Amino acid sequence: MGFSSSAPSGLHLTCEVLVLGGGPAGTWAAFQAARTGARVVLADKGFCGTSGATAPSGTSIWYVEPDPKLRAAAIVSREALGGFLADRAWSARVLETTHAALHELGARGYPFPVDGAGNPIRVSLQGPEYMRLMRKLAKGAGVRILDHSPALELLVDEAGAVAGARGIRRQQGDGWQVDAGAVVIATGGCAFLSRALGCTALTGDGHLMAAEAGADFSGMEFSNAYAIAADFASVTKTLFFKWATFTDEAGEVIPGAASNGGRSVIARHLQKGRVFARLDRADAAMQANMRAAQPNFFLPFDRMGIDPFTDRFPITLHLEGTVRGTGGLRIVDETCATRVPGLYAAGDAATRELICGGFTGGGSHNAAWAVSSGRWAGRAAADFGRRVPNGRVRRGAGTAGLRDAGARPFDPAEAARTVVGEVHPFARNYFRTEEGLTRSLDRLDSQWARLSASAPADGTNVLRAREAAAMTAVARWMYRSALARTESRGMHRRIDHAAADPAQRHLLTAAGLAEVSVAQRPAAALAADAVETRAGEGIAA
Amino acid sequence: MIELISAARCTGCNICVAACPTNVFAPSLSGPPVIARQADCQTCFMCELYCPEDALYVAPTAGAPLGLASEADAPLPLGTYRAAIGWTPATAANRSVDAMHAVLSAK
Ligand SMILES: Cc1cc2nc3c(=O)[nH]c(=O)nc-3n(C[C@H](O)[C@H](O)[C@H](O)COP(=O)(O)OP(=O)(O)OC[C@H]3O[C@@H](n4cnc5c(N)ncnc54)[C@H](O)[C@@H]3O)c2cc1C
Numbered sequence A: 001m002g003f004s005s006s007a008p009s010g011l012h013l014t015c016e017v018l019v020l021g022g023g024p025a026g027t028w029a030a031f032q033a034a035r036t037g038a039r040v041v042l043a044d045k046g047f048c049g050t051s052g053a054t055a056p057s058g059t060s061i062w063y064v065e066p067d068p069k070l071r072a073a074a075i076v077s078r079e080a081l082g083g084f085l086a087d088r089a090w091s092a093r094v095l096e097t098t099h100a101a102l103h104e105l106g107a108r109g110y111p112f113p114v115d116g117a118g119n120p121i122r123v124s125l126q127g128p129e130y131m132r133l134m135r136k137l138a139k140g141a142g143v144r145i146l147d148h149s150p151a152l153e154l155l156v157d158e159a160g161a162v163a164g165a166r167g168i169r170r171q172q173g174d175g176w177q178v179d180a181g182a183v184v185i186a187t188g189g190c191a192f193l194s195r196a197l198g199c200t201a202l203t204g205d206g207h208l209m210a211a212e213a214g215a216d217f218s219g220m221e222f223s224n225a226y227a228i229a230a231d232f233a234s235v236t237k238t239l240f241f242k243w244a245t246f247t248d249e250a251g252e253v254i255p256g257a258a259s260n261g262g263r264s265v266i267a268r269h270l271q272k273g274r275v276f277a278r279l280d281r282a283d284a285a286m287q288a289n290m291r292a293a294q295p296n297f298f299l300p301f302d303r304m305g306i307d308p309f310t311d312r313f314p315i316t317l318h319l320e321g322t323v324r325g326t327g328g329l330r331i332v333d334e335t336c337a338t339r340v341p342g343l344y345a346a347g348d349a350a351t352r353e354l355i356c357g358g359f360t361g362g363g364s365h366n367a368a369w370a371v372s373s374g375r376w377a378g379r380a381a382a383d384f385g386r387r388v389p390n391g392r393v394r395r396g397a398g399t400a401g402l403r404d405a406g407a408r409p410f411d412p413a414e415a416a417r418t419v420v421g422e423v424h425p426f427a428r429n430y431f432r433t434e435e436g437l438t439r440s441l442d443r444l445d446s447q448w449a450r451l452s453a454s455a456p457a458d459g460t461n462v463l464r465a466r467e468a469a470a471m472t473a474v475a476r477w478m479y480r481s482a483l484a485r486t487e488s489r490g491m492h493r494r495i496d497h498a499a500a501d502p503a504q505r506h507l508l509t510a511a512g513l514a515e516v517s518v519a520q521r522p523a524a525a526l527a528a529d530a531v532e533t534r535a536g537e538g539i540a541a
Numbered sequence B: 001m002i003e004l005i006s007a008a009r010c011t012g013c014n015i016c017v018a019a020c021p022t023n024v025f026a027p028s029l030s031g032p033p034v035i036a037r038q039a040d041c042q043t044c045f046m047c048e049l050y051c052p053e054d055a056l057y058v059a060p061t062a063g064a065p066l067g068l069a070s071e072a073d074a075p076l077p078l079g080t081y082r083a084a085i086g087w088t089p090a091t092a093a094n095r096s097v098d099a100m101h102a103v104l105s106a107k
């Protein structure tokens, strides 16, 4: 295959650990790796500190005091919601590591609120504050941060181990290459260019790069998270809609509509017409708490002159894809290694089934996973990166959009529109059927064939081309997995298989680019005190 | 969506050019940066937080700007979000105000 690089290398660096993505997972990974003495480079598509799903928002986080009873209850309480696919041992590890990390954050200056007795309350983090501090901590530990420097492809050595990456510097107009001992993929989930807050950069780039180097995925059927927002706004906070009354155009209450356990009713109504909400079930004290919990939720309302507690406003559901889904790169051991030597995955880019099965519900698990997996992956990547020999010969592993495989480049905007058209509609992704999934896969498969048989994109288009290719690939892993799971479990909901099937309490691995294959793996053994899924149970949305 | 940069307030420090995660702004040699790629704006309000002069206004609408001619037309004064999260000297106490625990524990 002829190699064609996107841009001349303006910057060439060498280090032990390269982290791709500077959200919570990436910054924790970089911080942790640098603290072992490793040289660490972190490259972010946007600005490390403002980019990604956490930075602009408020985040609740799975923090439980180390009382064995409380910890066990926290783990067990979520099992049914996740379709009994989570693993108790992994959940316990995440609670332990997240607890330690949040105490460390406080010690390093995070301004946690305090209770009446002056004790810090650590169950939530304000995104701007949190990520500004994480950037500072990473820099302070010696991490070299490359902002506005999206990675386009991984580099592999002769043996197939991952050995660095290449990308562009979009504010300098040139390229970068980092020769590394190991790479951590922390590029977040894939939200398919929906308007959900902070999701624009999250197009599955890391998923594609990792797959090109040989990595595979788990739980990609759990990829249809939709969140409630005012229809004009980007800010999603489904939690606050617990206090909403949902009405139709005429002002009639919609029976069964609710933020949790009735979101599908909202989706059904949105297919026919507008849906309105009013947060009229929050009393004055709760209204004040909500404002103090999440100032950004109120920005769009205040600026539009809408009082969400007394005025009816139109709502929509924004697709959050795998960001608040649970599928991602498959982890093969407790260091968050993928099946490719030298390649680690953390945060939303990795599967979160290990701690929440097929459903994340009101969040907090994903934030805890980002912290914990980031810390583990960073440390392990540093160990690996220090051990690899010098002088390896590297080549780019990238495919569609980068390699000279056809006469003309493809149109990135058109390719992106095609994917969006297959994954945003409720009729396809929320309410899944064999017929709909198959039809989408026909289009997505032929799009992949077309993209991978094109000429390389030129410098100004290469990022958008890679994003479109990545979204195409992610959608294919999603829908092949969704087709293979002929039941409803976690957030995955099949109209033609509406009940959970106890025989399908397994995990699904998806792999491949030219051909996508799906295989079953056993889930962790069901604990004696867990209740096996009955028909319809575990379908939370 | 990013709506305007107040020329009267902006000092041309270019912090927003670096801080915007979707690379919406381009620096200009003299004066305020330009909103060069408005359609790429993800309506995340982060530029407002990082601007030390409260010179930016992000319209609440994610699909399109409101079409305001100048900051005088903005429905609220510039800088309200930065003040709310405690990133101005006068409001620093707000940094540790977070009632999410009360929202989460409500039945
Ligand atoms: C509105 C909203 C609210 C949420 N609330 C909660 C909550 O309350 N509790 C909870 O647990 N979870 C919540 N989540 C989920 C949570 O935000 C994520 O789990 C978390 O951000 C994951 O961290 P991350 O570091 O893996 O990814 P992100 O924070 O998304 O960061 C990914 C980073 O990768 C970068 N990147 C992408 N592509 C490339 C590339 N090609 N090269 C280099 N860099 C790249 C991006 O610029 C970004 O900085 C919420 C999500 C949303 C959207």
Ligand code: SF4
Pocket: B005, B009, B010, B011, B012, B013, B014, B015, B016, B017, B032, B033, B050, B051, B052, B053, B054, B055, B056
């Ligand atoms: S951050 Fe504010 S003051 Fe600085 S250039 Fe941008 S708009 Fe102007």
Ligand code: SF4
Pocket: B001, B002, B019, B020, B021, B022, B023, B024, B040, B041, B042, B043, B044, B045, B046, B047, B048, B058
């Ligand atoms: S709102 Fe966000 S994306 Fe838009 S210009 Fe400001 S920082 Fe950039």
